[in-house]
Amino acid sequence: MDIATLSGKIATGRIGQTLSRLVPATPIWEREWDVCCVLDGCRLDLMREAAAAGHETLPGPDSVGSLWSVGSQSAEWMDRTFAPEHREEMARTAYVTGNPFSSQSCEHILVTSDDVLPLEPDDFGVFHEAWRDDWVDDDISTIPPEPLTDAAIAIWRNRHELGIDRILIHYMQPHAPFRSRPGWFFGSADIEHWGQFTDGEDADDDVDLEDLTPAEREALEALAEAEAESDDETDSMNDPWLRLRDGDLSREAVWAAYRDNLEWVLDDVARLLANCDGRVAMTSDHGNAIGEFGVWSHPPGTPVPALRRVPWAVRDGRDRETCDPDLPEGIRERDADDATGADGADGDEIESRLEALGYR
Template sequence: MTLADWVAESREGFEEYGAVGGARESLYELYVGGLRRLNRRYPGAENVFDRDWDVLLLLDACRVDLVEQVADAYGSAYPFLDRPGELVSVGSSSIEWIERTFADERRAEMRNTAYVTGNPFSHRVLDGDDLLRLDEVWRYAWDDDAGTIPARPVTDRAIAAERDLNPDRLIVHYMQPHFPSVPDPLGGGMNSETLGEGAGWEDPWDRFRRGELTFERVWRSYGANLRYVLDDVALLLRNLDADRVVLSADHGNAAGEWGVYGHPKVPHPKIRRVPWYVTAGEDTGEYEPNLDPPERVVDGEGDGDEAIQDKLSALGYL
């Protein structure tokens, strides 16, 4: 963020939140802006391609302790959460993770990797020639009512990729538990009329920071969204064959630690430390994925660019 950007946002903050609230918003952005300058210096980061796995199931914006709590409370429903571990992510945000994971020096590995993703940032870095298969599910399975890409179409396409291609490596990038929470939305999701206009949904981490929501309320919604996507992970694991499946995340979230909320591009341990659970998959053939042709595809050209920006805005990125 440039000085001009900060001044402009500060002015908007004073108009929206008044003198005290506007000053608080301005100082927070100034503080986070200072932390951003240190982000590349975070120690110990590992590219996931340097670890051993056949299938990587990537949860978006998932904290280590959130998975631990769900595993403790609901372990019988998610028996694959029995081999916990951690990784220091290469990025504090999805775009950083994608840029630094699919780097130029990884071209040989990428050509043998299929990537099924619900995260719209893929369009800024990748194209179909970069990977064995690039399936950008967010382009055609976006849910206006939920304001996000649901888990099931990602699961369906991941099953199809594994059965059709049997790739050396498969990365499946779910959008949950990143807000908005599908089962427990806080303020409702975005829709086609409000998408990208800042109406209908605000990032719960920002609302928590401003005192509009309690930590307990945000954490409950966050946990419900994790359980929602883990239900699909359980289905996926019963419908693909893989000896070594890893459940991880692109980044985590801060919940007020160091005065930071959400996942700005800062060197924060709650954002950079992510789960690393090792399990396996066995295709029982019990489920046939829904692979009906999409009704509408965002092509990334012309009006498509605006639609992509709207989706990123709906997720709180812009």
């Protein structure tokens, strides 16, 4: 076993999980913000790179600070961010999320507790699981940023009536799948295979090899070969970072697609800044490791800085009323007995969406 593999096993094993608990993490509640945008899986250096390139949503790169996240994976971040000791802050906060972990017990993730997940409407002043109704199955299967921004703008404009003084928006980008590389995720665009190549017994039902381009066939063959040779317990088809580790994708290509996904969400956060008054923060739940200490992707309970040190950037928003979205239907119609977002995706669909993220 080489040094990188050994250090990776240590960092993601029991020793790493113990050390992870000792990281001096900062819950977002300890920072000042009115509107907080969580950009799922955004590395600190990626945001600073986008800032240095002059993206309009971000301050200069010297103004992109950082904090140590409470987790290295989304469910772990939710478990600690929404822990019982933060109930008072949560009761005055609207949470708009595109991440399906909000509905999961996560019993299989050993570093999470039994006290938080799944989240409930009563946990927050307003709770809107946008992923239930706004999932898109196209070239890639994901929830784009636009419906989350629309919901957040409408909720924030009605904050006084809704009894909230903060709003937290959990965007799924820059997390894969990558909009600029749909070919990496070909095979099926339905929810059951969100962001991944089709595999398993139903593969022939989803993919007609005669319809694939030569490049797609070559990619599929390379993927099948990598799968056959891999003895890793994790299915690398579900995660571009593991495919990078396995040599199936180049670092330059993955980074460029990752950067484009960040620009995708930042472009929509610019719309948020133009339609919400207040202090708008941008951060992440975790980063993505690309071989640091032998770690790849974002396993839970991992103390590696590439995963735990996340960006923190702040801008002042001003409502110029450049758009006028409606309140989401569940919030508009809810009453004391009507839980927001109760309808939508069923359990199988939720599980499939998380599987496509590489979490199953």
